[in-house]
Amino acid sequence: MSKLKIAIQGVPGSFHHQVALRNFGEDIEILDFDTFPSVAKSVANEEADFGIMAIENSIAGAIFPNYDLIDRFELSIRDEYYLPIAHQFMALPGQTIDDIKEVRSHPMALLQCKVFFAQHPHIQLKEDTDTASVARDIAAGNLKGVAAIASSIAAGIYGMEIIAPDIQTIKNNFTRFIILQKEASKPTTSVNKASTKVTIQDQKGGLAKLLTLIADNGIDLSKIQSIPVIEKPWEYAFFIDLVFEDPAVFAKTIDEIRASFGEVKIFGEYLSRK
Ligand SMILES: O=C(O)C(=O)C[C@]1(C(=O)O)C=C[C@@H](O)C=C1
Incomplete structure (x- = not known):
């Protein structure tokens, strides 16, 4: 049987790569891409069976463009994964922090280590x-004076030395990843979470009414994110994650939202992993 093809952003040692291995096991084929749009495209055109996409970090917040990608490429969310994230400050062996003039990393990783770099202003970001491709390129190019922020797994793979460990602002740091597929996910009775998009017209108290409707059905709103509707300047859609006990109550709530507000898109119904 051919191996599952999993699309990720990043090279071996990246956090996406770690989620791929933990979620699907070692016996998979990784399709690695430089950007999130390429990951979305490869799932949409069925080159990959599944895609993995970071969506939110506990320090740095949401990765806004990824919400739009899921929507635009009509992808479906089949699962989620919370990965603890520890960032290591690493360089070619034998250097100290004073030798480092520049650090390179993924923008989300840099954001998670802002406090550390405020304390070392001589280092350019x-x-x-x-994260991991920077470690790889520093090692391959024998680049002195340049550091990476990446995982300890990446340090091991590319032979980098950790100069300062665990430099993320808060030690207890997590990134939430979603697992994407092309087909609409088939909800089972064991699902208890859904990701949705609700578009509400600009009306007085519209959002308040929506939130009350959700609360009145006993459903827990675990995340709400407003995203601009780009065709209509200053209008917003709401990406809303709902956690529920009974899928039938969730279905009834969606019917009620549709009746009062119009369009509701369901990206996926899955099991909460938190
Ligand atoms: O650069 C990586 O290693 C990634 O997997 C990307 C990414 C992200 O997109 O947020 C994943 C987890 C961390 O939050 C930092 C970076």
Whole structure:
């Protein structure tokens, strides 16, 4: 049987790569891409069976463009994964922090280590495609004076030395990843979470009414994110994650939202992993 093809952003040692291995096991084929749009495209055109996408980090917040990608490429969410994230400050062996003039990493990783770099203002921050590819490129190019922020797994793979461990602002740091597929996910009775998009017209108290409707059905709103409707400047859609005990109550709530507000898109119904 051919192996499952899993699309990720990043190279071996990246956090996406770690989620792929933990979620699907070692016996998979990884399709690695430089950008999130390429990951979305590969799932949409069925080159990949599944895609993995970081959506939110506990320090740095939401990755806004990824909400739009799921929507635009009509992808479906089949599962979620919370990965603890520890960032290591690493460089070619034998250097100290005073030798480092520049650090490169994924923008989300740089954001998670802002406090550390405020304490070391002589180091210039540069955004790059992913954490592990920077470690790989520093090692391959024998680049002195340049550091990476990446995982200890990446340090091991690419022979980098950790100069400062665990430099993320808060030690207890998590990124939530979603597992994407092309087909609409088939909800089972064991699902207790759904990701939705509700578009409400600009009306007085519209959002308040929506939130009350959700609360009155005993459903827990675990996340709400407003995203601009780009065709209509200053109008917003709401990406809403709902956690429920009974799928039938969730279905009834969606019917009620549709009756009062119009369009509701369901990206997926799955099991909460938190
Ligand atoms: O650069 C990586 O290693 C990634 O997997 C990307 C990514 C992200 O997109 O947020 C994943 C987890 C961390 O939050 C930092 C970076």
